[in-house]
Amino acid sequence: MKQEDLKEMAQRCRLMADTADEFTKKRLLDLALKYEARYEGRSLASKRLSSIPVDSLNKAG
Numbered sequence: 001m002k003q004e005d006l007k008e009m010a011q012r013c014r015l016m017a018d019t020a021d022e023f024t025k026k027r028l029l030d031l032a033l034k035y036e037a038r039y040e041g042r043s044l045a046s047k048r049l050s051s052i053p054v055d056s057l058n059k060a061g
Contacts, residue, residue: 003039010035 001009013032017025 001038006035006039010039 010032013028013035017028017032020028
């Protein structure tokens with residue numbers, strides 16, 4: 001897929017997540033993260049870590 005297509009697919013997933021039930025919303029947001037990771041050329045793990053607020057990491061430790 002082209003990078004434009006990946007970005008558009010991520011946006012579509014986020015839009016659909018706005019009106020979905022909680023189970024589907026979580027799956028759509030995870031899918032959007034996957035598309036964004038591919039678009040940015042980053043691994044999915046680093047994408048998920050960057051979406052966690054830093055202060056929540058400090059409180060856990």
